[in-house]
Amino acid sequence: MILAVKKYISRLPEKIWFRAMLFSVAAIAAAAAAEWIGPLMPYEADLEIASGSVGEILTILASSMLAVIAFSVSIMVSAYGSATSTATPRTITLMLADDRSQNALSTFLGTFLFSIVGIIGLSAGYYDDRGRIVLFFATIVVIVLIAATLINWIQQLSTFGRMNDLIDRVELAASKALRWHGQHPYLNGQPPIEIPSEAVxxxxxxxxxxxxxxxxxxxxETAEKHGVTVYLTIHPGKLVYPARALLYLSGEGADRVDAQAFRDAILVEHDRSFDQDPRFGLVVLSEIASRALSPAVNDPGTAISVLDSGLRCFEAFAEASAEPEEAKYSRVHGPEIEVGDLFTDFFIKIARDGAGMVEVQQRVQLCLLALAQSWPEIFFTAASEASRNALARALDVIVHKPDREDLKVRSQRVVDSCET
Structure with a gap:
């Protein structure tokens, strides 16, 4: 329960309603505070024309912002639908968490509420002369903020929800998770060892x-309290069910501990997330490539772009793995992320769906060669196996002899670089 609450709180900034609520509360507070700030002015401001026109300005802002909000929401919904149909539904969570679109929508909504509260205050005679002057200057600040937001939002609309934008978002999320796991192998715990036979x-x-x-x-902390050692058998992204062991405990009294205290440290939900799951980002990237390689779409260029993104993700993982941090938790043996599983999630699926496209197969072999030559100590086994697998799939479909020979040469380079 505690972990679920922590996770919920950490995800709040990604929610559209949360940021919109903060902007709205700030806008309402600014409009209401104008009357309180007015008496603090050290002099009588002679701006009767400005103070008299503030009501008209607020009316224009309120009406225009309502239209802008409706337009922005329709654009965002259209972009979400486009991402679902052209890429994969798994990208929607990343689009919903986009900072620029959230800031734009929140600013528009906040401005609308600021204008409404200001109009109500003016109509009710809430503001005196000084308060109207303060409200006027606050309105000028809001107009400047709206202008800057609109410029940024227009720029955002030129790329929001486009294929390159979606690939970049998934690549960023996948690289972040892979980099973290490279820096913190075994989830910052001890290396996995053989689980004792008496473990519970x-x-x-x-x-x-x-x-x-x-x-x-x-x-x-729980293991220290009970004097036991924990052996994790799962990592983020794994499917669990009642008969599957989440972890094992060894030590005196391991069979008498409060099992729920250990279960509470593992959050199980219905959908995977990008946060701690390094494989999920690669799976989503491969899904985008698979959709592009389907007969209905037939877009090998997108698949090649995905392969380039995946290569950069693996590079981030390798660079982080070169300088891992020391284990922080002494009583927990964490799980190991198998490089072979990462390659299966990404390269093998793309090689399967693009088996008959020689340009895709060539880029698969090139990416594998790059990883095998750059970081052989990390990728040599997985790269050679993935290369052979991709070659076998291609040879089953491609009939043109020069293409077949070219792929054989490329695959042999990968294998040779791994063996040397």
Whole structure:
């Protein structure tokens, strides 16, 4: 429960309603505070024309912002639908968390409420002369803010929801998760070891779901409290069900501990998330490529762009793995992320769906060669296996002899670089 609350709070800034609520509260407070700030002015301002026109300005802002909000929402909904049909529905969570679109919508809504509150205050005689002057200057600041937001929003609309934008978003999320796992192998715990035969399994006690977060600090603290050692058998992204062990406990009294205290450190939800799951970003990238390679779309160029993005993701993982941080938790043996699984999630799926497209197969072999030559100690086994697998799939479909020979040469380069 504690982990679920922490996760919910951490996701609040990604919610559209949360940022809109903050902007709206600030706007209402600014409009209401004009009357309180007015008496603090050290002199009598002679701006009767400005103070008299503030009502008209606020009326224009209120009417225009209502139209802009409706237009912006329709554009965003259209972009979400386009992303679902052209890429994959899994990209929607990243689009919903977009800072620029949230700031634009929140600013428009905040301006609308600021204008409404100001108009109501003027109509009710809430403001004196000084208060109207303060409200006028606050309105000028809001207009400047709206102008800057509109310029940024127009620029955003030129790319928002386009294929390159979606690929970039997924690449950023995947790189972030992979970089974190490279810097913190085994989830910042101890390396996995053989689980003792007397270890006690702690199984999932709810319906099946997907692990989205593991609180290693809470696991270590609970293990220290009970004097046991924890052996994690799952990592974020894994499917769990009541019969599957989440972890094992060893040590004196391991069979008498409060199992729920350990379960509370593992959050199980219905959908995967990008936060701690390094494989999910690669899966979503491969889904975009698979959609592009389908006969209905037939867009190998997008698949090649996805392969380039995936290559950069693996590079981020390798660079972070070169300088890992020291393990922080001594009583928890974390799970190991298999490089072979990462390659299966990404390269093998694209090689399968693009088996008959020689340009896609060439780029697969080129990316594998780049990884094998740059970081052989990390990727040599997985790269050679993925290269052979991709070649076998291509040879089953491609009949043109020069293309077949070219792919064989490229695959052999990958294998040779791995063996050397």
């Amino acid at each position: 399994p702690i199984c999932c006690d709810i319906a099946s779901g997907l692990v989205t977060s593991i609180d290693m600090g809470l696991l270590d």
